[in-house]
Amino acid sequence: MKLKRTLIKNAKIVNEGKIFSGDILIEGEIIKQIDTSISAKWADVNIIDAEGKYVLPGAIDDQVHFREPGLTHKADIATESKAALAGGITSFIEMPNTNPQTTTVEKLEEKFEIAAKTSSANYSFMFGGTNDNLDEILKVDETAVAGLKLFLGSSTGNMLVDDPEILEKIFQSTNMVISVHCEDEATIRENLKTHIETYGEDIPIEKHPIIRSEEACYLSSSTAIALAKKTGARLHVFHLSTGKETHLFRNDIPLKDKKITAEVCIHHLWFSDEDYKKKGTLIKWNPAVKTAKDRDQLWEALLDDRIDVIATDHAPHTIEEKKNVYTKAPSGGPLVQHALPAMLEMYHKGKISIEKIVEKMCHNPAILFQVEKRGYIKEGYYADLVLVDLNNPWTVQKDNILYKCGWSPFEGATFKSRITHTILNGSLVYHNFEFQNTKAAKRLTFNR
Structure with missing residues (x-):
């Protein structure tokens, strides 16, 4: 089975008290490389252009x-x-x-x-x-x-x-x-x-x-x-x-x-x-x-x-x-x-x-909680990543509330920041209000 690769380009990466510009290479479920610039040298790599966006764990x-x-x-x-x-x-x-x-x-x-x-x-x-x-x-x-x-x-x-x-x-x-x-x-x-x-x-x-x-x-x-x-x-x-x-x-x-x-x-x-x-x-x-x-x-x-x-x-x-x-x-x-x-x-x-x-x-x-290999953007850690556009306002309303109960205490509030992508264990699972059909979730493990 081929290793799935994703390359996030031009990101503002937020990790351990710093914000820095760079690229993130994901191989399978894991963050393989973080660098100022990573070239897309594979034929089958999925590229996400994060220009203007922040990447958070x-x-x-x-x-x-x-x-x-x-x-x-x-x-x-x-x-x-x-x-x-x-x-x-x-x-x-x-x-x-x-x-x-x-x-x-x-x-x-x-x-x-x-x-x-x-x-x-x-x-x-x-x-x-x-x-x-x-x-x-x-x-x-x-x-x-x-x-x-x-x-x-x-x-x-x-x-x-x-x-x-x-x-x-x-x-x-x-x-x-x-x-x-x-x-x-x-x-x-x-x-x-x-x-x-x-x-x-x-x-x-x-x-x-x-x-x-x-x-x-x-x-x-x-x-x-x-x-x-x-x-x-x-x-x-x-x-x-x-x-x-x-x-x-x-x-x-x-x-x-x-x-x-x-x-x-x-x-x-x-x-x-x-x-x-x-x-x-x-x-x-x-x-x-x-x-x-x-x-x-x-x-x-x-x-x-x-x-x-x-x-x-x-x-x-x-x-x-x-x-x-x-x-x-x-x-x-x-x-x-x-x-x-x-x-x-x-x-x-x-x-x-x-x-x-x-x-x-x-x-x-x-x-x-000593959660193993999560919570950070680090090489060797699981690729759980969130891409955020800080200047893409949206309003919380009935038709975009996803809770089963169908309401939110924030209904009517307008947020300036929008989550554009969520990556879970290396798989893109959410993109601009749409869910991908990937079954990527894992049971958390603990470093104890």
Whole structure:
């Protein structure tokens, strides 16, 4: 079988804090050569002229909910992985709160089987911890799965881990990255009870960040961090939403040496509580979108490296579900297709450099989860690449939203930057709103 070759010419390559002009030669699935100029000396080479475009490593989204199995009226691995490719996300790590939940090795393997058949992007999964599955956690092959997910607040089913003794045992028992959702459930329940007494079920959405308060977030995240320090566990705190929490993290050592790390999501960098008036429950997330001051402090911590990763927490629900009254409207929204364009919009506004976007969405998830040969544009690495035109505006509208749920919190927004090509494991899989019929996705492997 002939080796497939692709040559990307005249690119502005963004990698490891630098932007430089050059060409990229791909042979099979792998980046073979990066140079200032590579001549097309093969008869069968596919040439992509990237003149005027930037080439980024494919983004790695460390937190998505693709809803399969069991919740596939909202989303599934096939639909959402395609939306991810259109958004420049070439690899995803999916969460365990499906139905059934991914809390046994058997259920984990079933999800890998689904993804092997239907995923359009590279994939891995988190294993879910509960109050009573420590035996299953100990059976997990730490080299074959992205990590362990614990809900320390706000979970479906029995995934809330609220027994302090069990929690400490889990922290002591695994070398996996323990990723946590931190909101103190007792604080939230008390706040919710008070608001229901005042408003009934139809609580104004503007009260969401008061119910799921700064105090609830800080209490939970500071407790988790104290436990990680006590046990030596490797802790990753998902979706920070408050300025107060950012002071719990350090930036004086390289990411690879950190035992405690943090993530921020697109919606907490983009929206504030002022947006509830217009967007309503469409921007109801857990943790809640909070104040403009919190948003400013999250940006500050992202840029000074106290926050290590930008992710989506892509969590679709149907529009009918989202239109329910406050207590019945689920939290979460779809984001994978629009995350990178939204961050590039922030580049245009002078908030962040392209190099920093690449660091937080590509390099750092690869370092943090020890993803093998991805997240960088390097010779010998898998060719997961995204070509971006920074001056090709488009508007998010119903007919170009690819999520199964059919809506986006960004609907009506115009982005200046367009993803023109997505290359996955050396194959062109997406080009200008069209998908190619290549089955190129692979299961992520980890360098542990």
